[in-house]
Amino acid sequence: MTEVFKEQPGPAAAALAAERGLGDPVGTFATKPGWINRKWREHRLHLYTGGLVVIGPDSPPVAYDWTHTRALRYYRTVNGGLIDARYTLIGPDGSALNIGPGARPVPKKLQERLGITSLTRGAPFQYPGDWGDYLQSGITRAQLPTAWSRVTGGETLNFGPFTVDRDGVTDRKRTLAWSAVSEVRTSNGFVKIDGHEKREISYLESAADVPNLLLFLNLCQQLKH
Missing domain, CATH: 2.30.29 (PH-domain like)
Structure with a gap:
């Protein structure tokens, strides 16, 4: 975790973070190594003091700032261990992104109630207890x-x-x-x-x-x- 966490955002992620005023970089998260997650191997979650940026090799970076983001959190534990920890990030325009381990769908009725206009499946980033807590604290502090x-x-x-x-x-x-x-x-x-x-x-x-x-x-x- 330490090596990836210290990884600096690339030019595209850094430029978007600066454009959106997300502040200073805090840390980087990746997916678990192995063939199961090979599709997501190069995807990164970059945390900033004022938000986050998600980026992959074949897609433009997406930014969420703490002031305007809504986030759904789905946790599932078995015998006290965290199995699923899926977050759905919802932007002001209604576009939403699922990130984190697990595959909990967002029911259609809930999507309609929250004004979600599109929902994209994102990478199963490791250590959701760390970046997820930081995300929730950032949103709460800002809003x-x-x-x-x-x-x-x-x-x-x-x-x-x-x-x-x-x-x-x-x-x-x-x-x-x-x-x-x-x-x-x-x-x-x-x-x-x-x-x-x-x-x-x-x-x-x-x-x-x-x-x-x-x-x-x-x-x-x-x-x-």
Whole structure:
């Protein structure tokens, strides 16, 4: 990992990163060596302080900045070990790219709900726990102040199966006021929103269907106080 991680972005990736204002390079990720991933051998994921660039030998580089990107995360574990860790990156124009190990499809209805206009299969980059956590933290850090201002200013924000406004959080059918929310958390691949009272039914939705999951959790945490 160390050798590839220190690999500097090539001219095309560096030029696009500069054009998009992604800041300084942080590290590079590749796919697992071997014949199974030979199709993706030359593909690279370059992390920057303000976003990322994905590039392959036969395709132009694609950039995603933390300020405007939405990301879906699908994790699957077996006996505590991470098997699948697929991320779907969604740009402002609705074009989406799947990267990371695993092959979890994005259901058609979810694509329509999120405004995804095209979906491209990308490389199964190694160490998704590292670049995936960095990606989620970057998006949350960049978007949380604006999300807070928009919601407290009266707007409603959409997070897949949930919507959030200054009064409460709503799933597909119900609304729970912030004053009634005890905890917003993830458990066994689901998002759970618990009420203070025992009679309050927990809201349960797949975490893989919630774009910018860490941003959603942090925003809810702030709004319920």
